[in-house]
Structure formats: structure tokens, C-alpha cells
Amino acid sequence: MTDHATDISRRLEDRIRAEIRARGSVLPFDRFMELALYAPGLGYYVAGAPKFGPGGDFVTAPELSPLFGRCLAVQCAEVLERLDGGEILEFGAGSGALAVQILLELEALERLPKRYRILEPSPDLQERQRAAIQTAAPHLLARCDWLTTLPECFAGVVIANEVLDAMPVHRFRIGTDGEILEIGVTEADGRLVEVAVPPISPGLIETVSTLQAAGLADAPGYESEINLRLAPWLAALSSTLERGLALLIDYGYPRAEYYQPERHMGTLRCHHRHQAHSDPYVQLGLQDITAHVDFTAVAEASVAAGFEPAGFTTQAHFLIGCGIDRLMQAVAPEAALDQALGAKQLLLPTAMGERFKVLGLAKGVDGPWSGFAMRDLSDRL
Known part of the structure; x- marks a missing residue:
């Protein structure tokens, strides 16, 4: 990682941490994703690094x-x-x-x-x-x-x-007692980590309840995403x-x-240098x-x-x-x-x-x- 890339990633993390604190300790995942991808001058799609083709992170x-x-x-x-x-x-x-x-x-x-x-x-x-x-x-x-x-x-x-897949999404989890929880982002031990909390985003409970009424996404531990945008x-x-x-x-x-x-962990994926993984909290902005x-x-x-x-x-x-x-x-x-x-x-x-x-x-x-x-x-x- 170059010094420039390290600086962008550090500044973006500082920006996200500041917003977590301003929100009272938990940031909805869709806002985290929005900042990670589109924060002015820092987000993945606006920071200037190559993204497309063999020299980027993925091929369209x-x-x-x-x-x-x-x-x-x-x-x-x-x-x-x-x-x-x-x-x-x-x-x-x-x-x-x-x-x-x-x-x-x-x-x-x-x-x-x-x-x-x-x-x-x-x-x-x-x-x-x-x-x-x-x-x-x-x-x-x-x-x-x-x-x-x-x-x-x-x-x-x-x-x-390939536009809709890059829209920020909300994430949810079904609790051990069947309750609907929202996955957000917080700070712990000097790192950004995710946490499941009672829903804080308008519309999340209603949308997940609609899925469950159709017999979907109702098993304890089930995680997935919803695009409320x-x-x-x-x-x-x-x-x-x-x-x-x-x-x-x-x-x-x-x-x-x-x-x-069978898709009980959702579909969220990250792409870096043609490698896919599931951790959105690393290589921020990159x-x-x-x-x-x-x-x-x-x-x-x-x-x-x-x-x-x-x-x-x-x-x-x-x-x-x-x-x-x-x-x-x-x-x-x-x-x-x-x-x-x-x-x-x-x-x-x-x-x-x-x-x-x-x-x-x-x-x-x-x-x-x-x-x-x-x-x-x-x-x-």
C-alpha cells in the first residue's frame, strides 16, 4: 500500500469514526457503506485509484x-x-x-x-x-x-x-428469539466492528417483516441486506x-x-485487486x-x-x-x-x-x- 493510499484510508476511517460518535456510538451500515464508497475525496469511487480492468479491482x-x-x-x-x-x-x-x-x-x-x-x-x-x-x-x-x-x-x-449493486444497503440479523436486529458499525478496541442492535433505521422492521410474512429470512441467526434506497x-x-x-x-x-x-449470511462482498472477501472494515476507501x-x-x-x-x-x-x-x-x-x-x-x-x-x-x-x-x-x- 502506497503512502498516498494509506493516508486516504486513515483519513476516511477518521471521518467514519467522527460520524459514529456524532450518532451516539452506532452508525447504520448503509451510511458506513456510503462513506466508504462515496465520501468526497476519500471514498472508493471518488478517490482516484484504478478500479476497472486488469490493473484495477474487478472487470466489468x-x-x-x-x-x-x-x-x-x-x-x-x-x-x-x-x-x-x-x-x-x-x-x-x-x-x-x-x-x-x-x-x-x-x-x-x-x-x-x-x-x-x-x-x-x-x-x-x-x-x-x-x-x-x-x-x-x-x-x-x-x-x-x-x-x-x-x-x-x-x-x-x-x-x-453494475450500478444497483454499489448502492448502500442496510443489513439485518434475526436474533435468537426471532427478533429483528439491525447491523450497524461501532468502535471497539481501536477498531471498527459491527454490532447488532434494535433497529434504528426507518422502514427496516416493516421491510423485513414483509419478507417473513412470505416465509423468508426468519431463522435465528439469519443475516442479509435490504436496499431501502x-x-x-x-x-x-x-x-x-x-x-x-x-x-x-x-x-x-x-x-x-x-x-x-441457504443464503443465511447474505450477499455482501468486497473486491480488491481481483480478490473477493467479506470484510468491509479493512482497506477503507481502497x-x-x-x-x-x-x-x-x-x-x-x-x-x-x-x-x-x-x-x-x-x-x-x-x-x-x-x-x-x-x-x-x-x-x-x-x-x-x-x-x-x-x-x-x-x-x-x-x-x-x-x-x-x-x-x-x-x-x-x-x-x-x-x-x-x-x-x-x-x-x-
Whole structure:
């Protein structure tokens, strides 16, 4: 660990400790996670260290193969055609690879959006994304702009690839007598540690009780996560998207699979230099912290926000529906092997093919949509 990284981690820990004391000794886990990932100048996603690709902490689909973005572009083109134009809004564009892939493919399809907008709170990542587009598609850079808050209103496509898994989550535990407890963060013996306390976050008891009414998450000792920020996020998104389709791509499960008895320690994972582990209290600001997505909760909150579910499927079926096989056939011979290897990672059940899901949310525009034509699993939500 470099001196700079050590300094960031120490300053972030001091910031978290100060907030624990200000809260009266226990910090809800969602606030701890928010600080660890997004504290200005210190959090993992804003502190400037490499995150994506072989030199970072994890690899996302656009880094594995340009076929991913090209398939998404096919779905975007379909939406833009039905709207007779529009914009694209990408949440958290990472390395910028996905934006490059989508823009170049839409140019080839003669379906470029009026604007390609990237909502990115990190100044460092904004610069990396701008540089990626400048290098690969300089003639399209003027069509792009960067935001730190949602636009007032637009029509078009929303893309959120591996965004929901990085939203701060609350954590809970079922006590020995069946009581609902909230997992928070406190100080003990000079370290940050977690502690289970009577719930202090509004909505936690009600949400866990709803799970238990369905026969889930009720065994003593059971631990898991709940994303109580989904509903406000989707409500804000609905208020800004007048017409169009939102594509949410992430790893996760329908509710019945998420909270099954065998998954009794939840899904929270940390990622550092391509190694996964379960301790969020080390390497503060230097490691990613994620949780799987409860897609049933997303679907329910989206309907309450004014969206219409437009389809739910695996990443593999979505990419096949968008014509990944056709795109592979058109690859130059010298690139065919690399493309085939990347496609395997995107499609195989043992890689990303089934672990990642795609949920479509429509507003003011009707399907059917190519990405959900092969197999729609909406009945599992």
C-alpha cells in the first residue's frame, strides 16, 4: 500500500469514526457503506485509484468484450427509433468503455442519440471517460456531456450497468428469539466492528417483516441486506424520464432466491485487486463493497414510481436476443479468437451469462423489445 493510499484510508476511517460518535456510538451500515464508497475525496469511487480492468479491482462486461456494448446499442437503437430520436443517460460509466462501444455501434446503425449523457459524481472518472471517448471516437465527443445530478427531463434510454449493486444497503440479523436486529458499525478496541442492535433505521422492521410474512429470512441467526434506497432512486428516475426504456444490468436474484435459507449470511462482498472477501472494515476507501440485487424489490418499486416492467431475463438471453451471434460473424478474422473468448465470459452460465440479469423498465413507450424476446423471466419476480 502506497503512502498516498494509506493516508486516504486513515483519513476516511477518521471521518467514519467522527460520524459514529456524532450518532451516539452506532452508525447504520448503509451510511458506513456510503462513506466508504462515496465520501468526497476519500471514498472508493471518488478517490482516484484504478478500479476497472486488469490493473484495477474487478472487470466489468464492457472490459471483457466490445460485444456487450454493441448488443446494448442494438436495444438502444430500437428504443430511439420508436421515439423518433432521444438521448441516452448512462449511470456511472466506469472506464468509459461502454459509452465508446454504444456510440460507435449506434453510429454504424445510423441511430446516434441527440446527446449521450453520463451521470458521474467522480471528477477522476469523468476525466478517464472523456479520455476514452477522445481516443476511440473523437468525432463523437461533442455529442457527450457529464452530469453530477439527474437532468430535469428527457426521453430516450437509461443504462445502469453494475450500478444497483454499489448502492448502500442496510443489513439485518434475526436474533435468537426471532427478533429483528439491525447491523450497524461501532468502535471497539481501536477498531471498527459491527454490532447488532434494535433497529434504528426507518422502514427496516416493516421491510423485513414483509419478507417473513412470505416465509423468508426468519431463522435465528439469519443475516442479509435490504436496499431501502431503491424506491427514492426509482422515483427520481421516473420523474426525469418522460418517455423511454431503462435497462438495469446487475448480478442478483428474484426475492425468493435472494432470501433462501441457504443464503443465511447474505450477499455482501468486497473486491480488491481481483480478490473477493467479506470484510468491509479493512482497506477503507481502497476496496469495493457490493451486495446482490433483489430484482423483485426493484420491480415493485419501479411500478410504484410509474414504470411498466418491460422484461426480465439473464444477460445471456438478452445478448442473444440483441444479436450477439450476428455481430460475432461480422468480426474480422484476426480478432475472432479474442471476441470468441470474450463472448464466452459474457454468455456462459458459469461466468456472467446467468449470474447477471437484465431488467427493463418502460415509460410511455411500448415493446416488444429484442433483448427480452428470447426468454422473459418476469414471472419469477
